Amino acid sequence: MVLNIFFSNKSERRQFIKEQLQANSVATEKDEILSDEIAGIKNIKLKNRFKSIPGFWIEIHFSTDERGKVLYTHLVDSVDLKYVNSHVFYPKENMALKDLEKQWLDKYNLLNRDNDDEAWKLFFQEVKSHIKHDRIDVAYKGFMIFLKYNPFFLKKYRRFYILEDLAYLYENIGNVGKAIKCLKMQAILQPDSVEPYLNISSFYIINGMEEEAFSICREALKKSPENQYLISNLIISLINIGSYEYATDFLRKVLDKDPNNSYFWKLMGDVLYEIEDNKDAIDCYNRALKLGKDPLVEDFKLDIYTGIGDCYYDEENYAEAVNYYRKALNYNPKDTYLLMSLSQIYFFRLKETKTAYKYTKLLVENMPENGYGQYQLGLIHSRLGNMEKAIWHLYKARSIIPYYKPIHDAINMIKKTNNKLQAY
Known part of the structure; x- marks a missing residue:
């Protein structure tokens, strides 16, 4: 028989061990096996997680004799079920903010000043755990709880930088709105810093929202008028909107x-x-x-x-x-734009086919799935008389970018002028 019990801070766990198990002399500050003899118990372990749920846990292994059964029944009856084993609240699915707030405040007793520090640290560990397991909506709502009840916790030790990680995760799944909201949270926590504004403007530019990028840069430049990164983003946004x-x-x-x-x-x-x-x-x-x-x-x-x-x-x-x-x-040396530009100049403008081949070959070797590079290499082999290689690269290009008409025209031209390749 095993019982895992959750506590939101060390003092509550220590008090439970002393009062419920009468283990006054047991060292309870380290994550180790408690070896003192306690009637009905084989051993107790101090743990910081149970099935990925962070907490100040104790894992109690009871003996199979009558004393163990009696103690197990007593503890099960005396401990609230919501603090036992998998009954401990740990949302693995997204929920409404009001429901999460109620459950988290209750679980960690977050509004109780007596255990403020350790409970908030533990809650922060849970939020990071949700990020690690891709429950980013749950993590986002966790940060909303911090912002509402204890923003100073995130300011301390600059913990708010984790909001950038969350923003990038949202961007990766295409949720730019939530990404921006994460960075705006960071801006609230750093009222004198332009860094969040720089990140927000970059997000706007990447996602084609240049007018919003311009507005946020202009606002941030009031705080730091000589910041060249903000100026850069402002100019880029202006270029993009013409x-x-x-x-x-x-x-x-x-x-x-x-x-x-x-x-x-x-x-x-x-x-x-x-x-x-x-x-x-x-x-x-x-x-x-x-x-x-x-x-x-x-x-x-x-x-x-x-x-x-x-x-x-x-x-x-x-x-x-x-x-x-x-x-x-x-x-x-692997820049695809430069390699393609050099290839096209040498091939189409300077008529230096062998030099064009050198740069195109480098491009295709570095990025074989570049359809335009494959197309260009096909044209070069065609001019050099390597028809089998030409048609191979053109077919490869067609499989990558099937709707690019010049590829089909080049294949048809080679087929018409080279009867031997009609059956290729």
Whole structure:
């Protein structure tokens, strides 16, 4: 016979052992077997979980003799069932907030100041357990209880950072609304910090909600007007909604105050590229590169070189475009955009098929499920006269992106001009 009993703090467990089991001399502060002889009991274990339910548990193994049976019956009768074994409240399914609140407040006696600290810590462990087991709606409502009754607990030791983890979990399942709410909870707990606003604006941008991103960035910049990450998100949101004039005016004012900030020059280059002012965009990118003493430049040289390459490509200066794309490739040799851009320039513009093959092969090796890469490799093999390889890669491309018409046209063209491959 075994009985597991839940307690919300150590003192209640210690008191139970002394009063109900008359074990005054037993060490009760460590998670270990209690070895003192108690009539009717084989042993007692102190545990911090029972079937994944966190708590200050005791596991009592009773002897099979009459004394054990009597003691077992006595304890079962004297202990409230809601604190025994699997009867302890531990929601594995989502419930209405009011029901969860009632059950949790009762389970942990959360409004009783006498056991405040340990009970809240234990409740926090339960919320984290729900996150671990993907019960994120239950965890979210648990944080609502913290926010309502004890927000200072989450502020202490910066426990509120776990709300970011919960936000990303919501984002992964496509629930952007709840993700934003998690970050807004964090913002409430950090009224003087712009970090939650940065996270919220990033969520908005990723999910195509640029106007909301702009509003939240503008609000946060009142608190931290020189935060370049907020400025970056604001500019990105403006670019995405096509508000280029506002973006350039905003950045000019920023650069007037901070002309040596390489990142802001890079952002200005991005905006000017979007409005097809390629010459001035290249000038801005080069100004960012010239501020070489700024260690942050190294972090976004890939983007700067890619941006300059894009400008030269649009100007049909393919030699310079290749030059800067290759420089960018030094920072990420597997970048699919760069590999595809180099492949297409060498194949379609510079007519250097073997060089195009080199970059396309690298692209397909790194990402074999890239249908456009497979299509490009098929075209290259066709020009090189490797018809069997050409048709293989084209068929592969068709299986990945079956609705891309140029693939079907290329297959039909090869079949018409190569009778030997009609039955392939």
